Amino acid sequence: MTEISRKETSSRMSKIVCHNNIVYLCGQVGEASQETVVLQTESMLAKVEGLLQLAGSDKKHILSATVYLRDMKDFTAMNSVWDKWVPEGYAPARACVEARIAHPDLLVEISVIAAKRQE
Structure with missing residues (x-):
């Protein structure tokens, strides 16, 4: 049986779940x-x-990222930060969609899947 570990867990969710050397982050x-x-x-x-x-x-080590924007008019501005943040040569698979986000003042959310570093 493969071990699943969870970190920063509440009754609703875990901020981090690890399984088979893959890291899943909550939004x-x-x-x-x-x-x-x-x-x-x-x-x-x-x-x-x-x-x-x-x-x-x-x-x-990010494998995949899904970005949720409250309004696609912010796509270019969000990408101006994203493009500086992602190391050159390490861009993950990524999707970006317009979505309603839980709190009305939030403009952007991201969900990330990454591989663990091999130490």
Whole structure:
């Protein structure tokens, strides 16, 4: 039987689930108090980076990312942050869709799947 580990778990969800050296992160958002998609994207990606580190991974090991934008008019602005954040040569498979996000002040959310680093 393959082990499944969970970190930062509540009754509703785990922020990190690891299985077969794959890391699954729950949806991450930026700070709702930040008014622009650029600022929310920056804080969101900082959270992703911290969770990946906690799970034994990093942004060079991201396999797949799904980005949810409240409004596709923010696509270019969000990508201006994303493109600087992803290391050159390590772009994951990615989808970006327009979606209603749980809180009305949130402009962007991301779901990430990554491989663990081989130590």
